[in-house]
Amino acid sequence: xxxxxxxxxxxxxxxxASPSGPAESEGGLPEQAWTLLFELLHTHMRNFPALAxxxxxxxxxxxxxxxLGEGALAMSTLANYLSCDASNVTGLVDRLEARGLxxxxxxxxxxxxxxxVLTEAGAELRGxxxxxxxxxxxxxxxxxxxxxxxLRDIMRRALKTQ
Amino acid sequence: xxxxxxxxxxxxxxxxASPSGPAESEGGLPEQAWTLLFELLHTHMRNFPALAxxxxxxxxxxxxxxxLGEGALAMSTLANYLSCDASNVTGLVDRLEARGLxxxxxxxxxxxxxxxVLTEAGAELRGxxxxxxxxxxxxxxxxxxxxxxxLRDIMRRALKTQ
DNA sequence: GTCAATGGTTGATGATGTCAATTGTTTATG
DNA sequence: CATAAACAATTGACATCATCAACCATTGAC
Numbered sequence: 001x002x003x004x005x006x007x008x009x010x011x012x013x014x015x016x017a018s019p020s021g022p023a024e025s026e027g028g029l030p031e032q033a034w035t036l037l038f039e040l041l042h043t044h045m046r047n048f049p050a051l052a053x054x055x056x057x058x059x060x061x062x063x064x065x066x067x068l069g070e071g072a073l074a075m076s077t078l079a080n081y082l083s084c085d086a087s088n089v090t091g092l093v094d095r096l097e098a099r100g101l102x103x104x105x106x107x108x109x110x111x112x113x114x115x116x117v118l119t120e121a122g123a124e125l126r127g128x129x130x131x132x133x134x135x136x137x138x139x140x141x142x143x144x145x146x147x148x149x150x151l152r153d154i155m156r157r158a159l160k161t162q
Numbered sequence: 163x164x165x166x167x168x169x170x171x172x173x174x175x176x177x178x179a180s181p182s183g184p185a186e187s188e189g190g191l192p193e194q195a196w197t198l199l200f201e202l203l204h205t206h207m208r209n210f211p212a213l214a215x216x217x218x219x220x221x222x223x224x225x226x227x228x229x230l231g232e233g234a235l236a237m238s239t240l241a242n243y244l245s246c247d248a249s250n251v252t253g254l255v256d257r258l259e260a261r262g263l264x265x266x267x268x269x270x271x272x273x274x275x276x277x278x279v280l281t282e283a284g285a286e287l288r289g290x291x292x293x294x295x296x297x298x299x300x301x302x303x304x305x306x307x308x309x310x311x312x313l314r315d316i317m318r319r320a321l322k323t324q
Numbered sequence: 325g326t327c328a329a330t331g332g333t334t335g336a337t338g339a340t341g342t343c344a345a346t347t348g349t350t351t352a353t354g
Numbered sequence: 355c356a357t358a359a360a361c362a363a364t365t366g367a368c369a370t371c372a373t374c375a376a377c378c379a380t381t382g383a384c
Contacts, residue, residue, distance in 0.1 A: 027296070029310040034298035036317035041203050046245060049372095058339065058372095066204075076362060083208055088341055090364055095339080112349045112362040134189070136196035139320050147316045148191040154309045155198035158301050211341090220341090220370065238331060250372055252333055257370080274331045274380050 044137055055129055061096060065118075065126045066133070068102065072115040101125060206299055217291055223258060227280075227288045228295070230264065234277040263287060 027035075052062035060082070067073065067081050075093065079086040093116060096102045101122035107113040118126060143151070189197070214224035222244070229235065229243050237255065241248045255278060258264045263284035269275035280288060305313070 029307055029314070030298040030303050030305070031296055033305075033310045033314040033317065034302045035296055036314060036321060037199075037202075037302070038295070039321060040199075040317065041206065044203065045207060046243075050245065060340070063204075074362080081208070083212060084340085085342055086363065087343080087365080091340080110350070110362085114363070133200065134193055134197055136192040139324055140196045140199070141192050142323065143192070143195075143316070143320055145191055147319065148195045150312055151316055152191070152195040152198060154305070154313055155195070155202065157309065158305055159198060159201060161304065162301055222371065236331080246371085247373055248332065249334080249374080253371080272331085272381070276332070 040137075040139060043139075051132065052129075054132065055125060057125075057129070060092060062129060064092060064096065065101070065122065065129055068116060068118055068122070069126055069130070072105070072117045074107070074113045074115055076113075078116060096122075202299075202301060205301070213294065214291075216294065217287060219287075219291070222254060224291060226254060226258065227263070227284065227291055230278060230280055230284070231288055231292070234267070234279045236269070236275050236277055238275075240278060258284075 048062075049059045052059050055062070057065065063082065064078065067078065073081075075089050076086055078093075079089045082089070093102060093104065097104065100119055102116050103119055104114045105117055107115050140148075210224075211221045214221050217224070219227065225244065226240065229240065235243075237251050238248055240255075241251045244251070255264060255266065259266065262281055264278050265281055266276045267279055269277050302310075
């Protein structure tokens, strides 16, 4: 695990009484960059429910479908991904299974475990969902190519060394 | 509002049957950059509930406190911000009010309207919450200064021209 | 004054989330 | 081998979040 505060700068939280949240002009370089990203992030997340609803999915169900694309997942693994209680996943999967999007398969190695796999219909829906999700929001789409390339390279480096 | 698909490139969704979601190496520049950002975004959103729980707040309550910092808001305005039904806001505010974090004030101009304001305790809690939220996640904190500065400048330009 | 529109609440219902307790299966230990 | 501990999933009880339809109070237009 990467520790959070083992880095160089200690000047976080300089004026926690600031009325309007993180001030862009204050703090170290990481805080400045993060605050701006945070803005985009929340703007985008606000209409995630509406986006999921386009496919008649709740936000959580959309999240589940997204995670489930890589292959079969155990219920407990899914609970970890969602950082929620295992008992929550039961009902979640119940509803997805009732809609014919996923299937429970008992594991051969360990009969306690139930693996989740997408059905044909589930994979198809996930395909459309992911295509919709990967459409860049207006703010990104409007960026000049130069900035986009720089942004892509920066993020590639960051995700690689994580 | 900025249209979504009035841009240049049309090569989105080339292989929607791809099993693992948006492939980083495909699509136009905006899609490539966005897909990477999207990764960070969802990683961060996964532990937003846990982060809110540090302050004994549900995710939605944290969102409300965040929005409520700028000043008084009408219930209906808050419902718009959250893009949810007005009746949902009633219960939400009921619980926040019961905890002494916000207050309903009847508007002078229009006695139908109820304005929401933070109490002393609410403002204090919001301050701590915002300070916590503006702490950059590990992935950002680990970036070299050069990338951080570039990222900040790119995002500034993008948010400005929006 | 009457009537439609608006802002907020209430009640019914379903989805999401947690916790505590239970069942069935594995694994470790005597 | 037998028993106990650990684990995966489920169940039941309960709070929260979300929507819809119906309802009051107030406003504003006619």
